[in-house]
Amino acid sequence: MGIVQIAAVIVILLLLVKPVGTYLYHVFSNEPSRTDRIFGGFERGIFKLSGLKNREGMTWKGYAISFLGTNIVLVAFSYLFLRLQGALPMNPNGTGGMEQSLTFNTVISFMTNTNLQHYSGETGLSYFSQMAVITMMMFTSAASGFSVAVAFVRGITGRDTVGNFFEDFVKSITRIFLPLALLVTLVLVALQVPQTLQPSLHVTTLEGGSQQIAIGPVASLESIKHLGTNGGGFFGANSAHPFENPSPLTNVIEILSMWTLPASLPYMYGLFAKNKRQGWMIFSAMMTLFVLLLGLNYYAETAGNPAINAMGIDASQGSMEGKEVRFGIAQSSLFTAVTTAATTGSVNNMHDTLTPLGSITPLSLMMLNNVFGGKGVGLVNMLMYAILGVFLCGLMVGRTPEFLGRKIEAREMKLIAIAILIHPLIILAPTAAAFLTELGKGSISNPGFHGMTQVLYEFTSSAANNGSGFEGLADNTTFWNVLTGIVMLLGRYVSIIAMLAVAGSMIRKKPVPETIGTFRTDNGLFTGILIGTVLIIGALTFLPVVVLGPVAEYLTLR
Template sequence: MPAQAVLLVASFLLAVLLCAKPLGKVLAIIIRDEPLPGCRVIEKSLFSLCGIRRQGMTSTHYLFAIGLFNLLGFVLLMGILVSQQWLPLNPQHLPGLPWDLAFNTAISFVTNTNWQAYAGETTVSYFSSLVGLTVQNFLSAATGMAILFALIRGFVWRNQTYLGSAWRDLLRITLFILLPLALLSAIFFMGQGVIQTLHRYVDYTSLEGIPQKLPLGPVASMESIKLLGTNGGGFFNANSAHPFENPTSLTNFVQMVLIFLIPAALCFAFGEVANNRPHANALLWAMGIIFVFAVIAVMVAEVKGNPHFALAGADSVMNWEGKESRFGILASSLYTVVTTAASCGAVVAMHDSLTALGGLVPLWLMQIGEVVFGGVGSGLYGMLINVMLAVFIAGLMIGRTPEFLGKKIGPTEMKMVALYILITPLLVLTGTAFALMTEAGRAGIMNPGPHGFTEVLYALSSAANNNGSAFAGLSANTPFWNLLLGIVMLLGRFLPFIPLLIIAGRMAQRSTQPSGAGTLPTYGGLFIGLLIGTVLLTGALTFIPSLALGPVAEHMQLIGSR
């Protein structure tokens, strides 16, 4: 078992890095705002057709463009969902969604969360899935990457008042990165057995003689971008545990690689643009070390199983409940860590069925801001905020003004860093407290004691960090929960953009200075340790009390019961 685990994790990380490095070079060209080789004429024609000028935007204009773009996407998607009964490609004649569920779903897909409080195959039409949800999977992923590009330019560009054009970034990311990769992935999935059809559901009679319907749909096209864009969600209620979404062990492995592909490639791209590859390698090392320890923790917890059974003298106590038996405990545990580390939300195992300590790890990975590779764009810009904090702490230790990539980090930038770090914990803890204080919130809890508390804490952590996975034991399809989680998803996605772009705008205006004797090198073992410590410390200070009330208390109950 240990040898199988080592081989699985090592082969997974090797595949991610081998695929991510060449992609990082392409992403670096877009970040520099240079023409892609062989695409100059196509880009020029598209920009002219869309009326997009090369002139850059200030941080304020960039924020306004991103906000307007996503607002229009939300309005259009909500309109599609509430009126799908009158729209084409609805062979099952599914009705429109209730306003509160449509509100929650539209915000969910616009914010790259893909929280689904419904069963997809019985709720959403083909048109809503293709034109509404799948399109937003592309655009929400492009939004996160565009914000990261603006932040990187702020660190790298000198004496500039502009951060590039949001419209150029969104168009180039969507057409030249996400669309080709999604097309290739969809073709691969179809070759492995993932369905892609607009045929109506198939009627059949079960072995018990009960008439039933076999759901079909355009699954492969949605599957590819939900993974590449770290969106999550799924066409079927069973998500990636459904054989029509994830038919083989190979597709399961490729799905995990796709989730980490762009986040890892963005680290390489950052090193290329900043001309500081050792720093990019340090970021990857920090992410990789935290990731490996998280995988080990979940695998050990699930292989050991329920401690109450072990105390009772059971021979085999491995926790098979809620696991995908086709892939086994190890692969299911790895997928669980990948999807919660990378802000994806796609699942092959029910997180609600994890052991107490096994469930603590994915919950904690979300609460530290999903900076361990993280979502496309959001993972790296979250880690860069932690880099700034780590550099600031090091500067305090030696009595020097902190510097990053040759630029001074001033008081205003550190205030924005603090604001960024506080936004998500405020949303998670306030939302959890509000849900537990109200009758409508408590009505959705289906399990008593610490486990029920964990379900609520997990739902708010998933929403605020735009992950989208759930603990499953929470009945969340009610007006209260749809509105609460929708608002938390909205604020958790767009409020952090404000301090990020303020930092980017201020840093872009500064010139670089040569490194001195007191400059902290942002590479090497010392910096990697400092960065990991910063990530762990900020997460510990904000969430350890709540974790003690949930999964830790549940684990102690299991140990104490004989």
Template sequence: MEILQMAVVVAVVILLVKPLGTYVYHVFSNEPNWTDRIFGPVERLLYKWIGLKKRNGMTWKTYTLSFLLTNVVLVAVSYIILRVQTGLPFNPNGIGNMEQSLAFNTVISFITNTNLQHYSGETGLTYFSQMAVIMMMMFTSAATGFSVAIAFVRGLTSKGQTIGNFFEDFVKAHTRIFLPFAFVITLVLVALQVPQTLDPTLSVTTLEGAVQHIAIGPVASLESIKHLGTNGGGFMGANSAHPFENPNPLTNVIEIVSMWALPAALPYTFGLFAKNKKQGWVIFSAMMCLFLVFLATAYASEKAGTPLIHSLGADASQGSMEGKETRFGIAQSALFTAVTTAATTGSVDNMHDTLTPLGGMVPMAEMMLNVVFGGKGVGLVNMLMYAILAVFICGLMVGRTPEFLGRKIEPKEMKLIAVAILAHPFIILVPTALAMAIDAGSSAITNPGFHGISQVLYEYTSSAANNGSGFEGLADNTAFWNVSTGLVMLFGRYISMIAMLAVAGSLVRKQPVPETLGTFRTNNALFTGLLAGTVILIGALTFLPAIALGPVAEHLTMR
């Protein structure tokens, strides 16, 4: 029955891939289609308002500069709001201003689509801050990632054209994808008893006569974009484990599908841009194969439970239920864990710090690879980066200049891809070693031993992958952790984005190479295996020693 629950959700997502991927293609293809009739009038008003008279295509440098400057402005405004929030409207609970290092961490976290929270949402932010900063950046950061992914796809697939106009892509991502979808999902969540109000915290008297304060607020609207935009930041500190954010198994499934559907559909969109649907299904298949392995590992580990509990003679027939909600159980908890880190969302419906060692290794490994569907657009971009690398390796093996989608892959592109690939483990492993070596970092560890290593490693992995979930046993609301994870989030977001846009800018200018008998095909089952194998090989070479010191060592000592 539990396996059937997970299989049904996976099947629903697979069924959504084609219609959703086609819709996204219509949104960003810049070809006349039915979506123009619905959204065109509103968008023309927005273009006029922002002064975008001509929507000419941009070079990769102009596109990059446009999205970076947009993000800088949003960060500056958001930081000011958090620092003076106590004097702004919609603060019925009298919440004070946010401390400067925490405000820095928070604005960086949300503009990078990470949503790492070193604060508790219901006590750290006013309603105005939740809406004007958190929800605003949930939309804009997701739209930025989506736009960059589409620009990269255009660079790979268009013939002698530009990679598009950032501001046009940015507006369309809001008007045609995130705003309408979020509106519908918000209404569904409200119908399923998720709160949506501006009333202050409720004060109720219990049967024992004690006064209890119950936090409420505009929860449903935040939940919708939190998952659609693969953001992850919870209105409540307990995130989607809180009954107001995620009251029942149906809302749990809705949240899983919300954060998974768009990343899963993007490979199909890529296939439509490439005029080769098989190419899109190859990318999707590689992602899904990796995901199913991780999901099976997480479920089996949590279902088997902890060996130490078994050795004590306790009844562990239900598996490891520590840190999990009984209304979800093992299956939906394991599925949520696998999806939220595969899609780099960071939302949680169970406490990852209490997962079994191998169960906790699954979300960590998914974020280390950062290609198993990934966040809004980033997962597709990273997987295409590995696809180009796989083609390059195969080309070297047969002594032929590698080609991908009819474009020759030359040293310039490979250098940029190498930068993106090597930067990810560098910004995870170096800060982890530093944090373990100095007191400012190691003092935050609440569980000494191998699990303490996992806590630190998970925090920086989550930051670098722009995921935002954490082994929340780590006492991370300090200046050291706020600043260090803030910098890792910045590097994790923008290094790969800039490098991949540079690759797109280089490839879009190249003349297509005609296909011959010697052309290595990249739209068949063989390439699916090669692509998945390349991802695993690179991941193992870079992260296996760290994994061995953390969750693997903890698992072995528990036996």
């Protein structure tokens, strides 16, 4: 039945990919469409108020500067709001201002679409901060990533310009995230997720004692948390909390919310390229990698903990430690795989309690950093590997490599090399640094191989802009707040700027006519080459450290 549950969700996703991908194309193609009748007037009002009457196409540098400038302004306001939240309105529980290193980590985390939480939402934030900072940045960081992905697609598919960042940014919010967030919010409220501005409830327990139960505007945050692949929870327990995710039905809704848009981007890309097979090729590579790693997690969790099995205890139900009974292993494994494949970071089970082999799945999905990905990240990274695969194949056969009718030359490969190498560098170097100082080692709750995985997971999640964590790690310290904040910044902006530069370089190239010797990139052979390229680079960079962590722990338990 577990496999049936997983298969049913995947089938629903497959049915959504084409219509959603088509809608995204109509939103960003800048061609007249029916969506203009619905949203055009509202958007023109926004552009008029903001002084953007003439929204001409930008160069890649102009696009990157606009993207960075918008993010910097939002970070500055958010930092002030969190530091001063004790004196701001809508604070019925009297929550004080956030400590400065934690504030730095939080605003960087949410602006980079990471949403790594070193605080507990129900006790660390006021209602005003939850809405004006956290929810606001969930919309804007997702819209920023979506805009960059669309700009990159325009660049490599030969459009005249990469577009206008501010127009893409506004359209992402008005035509995609706001309508979907409103719809999902209403559905979640109907399914018993709280949405209120009342203070925490004071209740009397069965023993006659007093207890406070946190509530608040949960449903509205929960909707954009998943639609924007953000992941930051209203409560510390995230989507394992019954107020955020009360039933198997809400669990499926949250899975599809964070999975559908990233999975539909390859189809949108195929429409931009005027070759739908290109889009399905990218999607097939993503889904193949996803299913393989999902299968590993499901197998490991259903097999149970070898140490417990060796004690003669009945573990036929698998490893349920850290999982909610209302979800079971199947929906927990699927959620684990989707939240790390889509770089969302929300959790409905505690990843720190995964079996050693089971923990390889979320680690690998974040290390590969291109299996669906967050808002646009997965598509951009997979296209980056596709260009790399074409380049390597061109070297093998002695031809100048081409992708979508444009030659791939030294400039593009240098930029792609930067984007590929920065990811393992900002994971492995800080992991090593954490073990060289007591500031890092002092936060580890498990001194064995599991402790190695705790540290590795924290930096992998930060670099991949995912945000989930092995919560056994005591990470709310100045050391962890500052270091993970720096990793999140580098993980987000270095690769984005490098890939925008690739788009700018490709858009200036003249198309090369297709010949009998042109290497095709829209067939099964190239899908296999793409998967192989991803796995080989991932294994070369991360296999040794994975052996030191979860693999060594698995062998020790046995």
